Amino acid sequence: MRKSDDFTNCSAELSYIRELYAVEDDLLKNIRNECLLNNRPITINSEEGKLLQILIKVANIKNIIEVGTLYGYSTVWFARALPENGKIWTIEKEIENSKIAQKNFDKLENNLGKKIAIINNDANTALNKMIDDNLQCDMIFIDADKAGYPEYLKLSEKLVKKGGLIVADNTLLSGSVCKDYLDGKITLKAQNGMKLFNKMLADTTKYDSIMLNTQEGLSIAIKKF
Ligand code: DHB
Ligand code: MG
Numbered sequence: 001m002r003k004s005d006d007f008t009n010c011s012a013e014l015s016y017i018r019e020l021y022a023v024e025d026d027l028l029k030n031i032r033n034e035c036l037l038n039n040r041p042i043t044i045n046s047e048e049g050k051l052l053q054i055l056i057k058v059a060n061i062k063n064i065i066e067v068g069t070l071y072g073y074s075t076v077w078f079a080r081a082l083p084e085n086g087k088i089w090t091i092e093k094e095i096e097n098s099k100i101a102q103k104n105f106d107k108l109e110n111n112l113g114k115k116i117a118i119i120n121n122d123a124n125t126a127l128n129k130m131i132d133d134n135l136q137c138d139m140i141f142i143d144a145d146k147a148g149y150p151e152y153l154k155l156s157e158k159l160v161k162k163g164g165l166i167v168a169d170n171t172l173l174s175g176s177v178c179k180d181y182l183d184g185k186i187t188l189k190a191q192n193g194m195k196l197f198n199k200m201l202a203d204t205t206k207y208d209s210i211m212l213n214t215q216e217g218l219s220i221a222i223k224k225f
Contacts, residue, residue: 068144172217
């Protein structure tokens with residue numbers, strides 16, 4: 001399930017788009033390189049970051065719950081698109097990742113890091129706590145344990161406002177969702193989980209939704225209820 005690389009071996013078309021419309025500054029570049037160096041090249045790509053910024057602005061999103069921080073690459077794109085009073089709660093289970101992410105957020109310009117709160121906890125525990133606290137958000141971004149996606153979606157239904165956005169990364173799961181056999185490093189639990197998640201999100205009685213055919217699949221849904 002390879003995701004971001006050093007951006008040197010992508011197609012000429014993708015490279016053209018990235019250089020023209022989705023340019024990374026040093027902070028974003030450094031975070032992606034940090035992921036590469038630590039053998040976790042699994043961030044979204046810059047064109048996806050830019051697309052999500054545009055969605056945030058068009059939909060007037062003011063607050064976001066992010067499930068899966070890693071080193072904060074996507075969080076940085078979000079923080080830069082949110083309004084002045086915007087807020088991101090980003091959930092990360094691994095303390096070491098949280099520390100690296102916090103260090104990256106501290107480098108954000110104009111004190112934008114103040115918009116971001118890292119929640120160092122297991123995703124289901126953190127989301128259930130938010131539900132107990134009656135938290136409501138405009139958008140949720142799911143990018144964590146792949147087998148957990150159906151449960152994250154159930155919890156998201158309680159957290160995202162009517163008309164809000166549910167966005168999820170890796171919904172093609174390296175193409176494994178189109179297959180009825182297992183190959184590569186994908187587990188059966190993750191494959192079945194992602195297939196179920198995609199079916200749930202394709203329910204037109206609940207969502208206006210689409211999956212974009214990015215490298216890993218990026219699903220976007222408006223919650224209708
Ligand atoms: C993996 C996780 C991701 O979120 C991603 O975008 C790519 C790969 C992984 O765990 O392998
Ligand atoms: Mg991902």
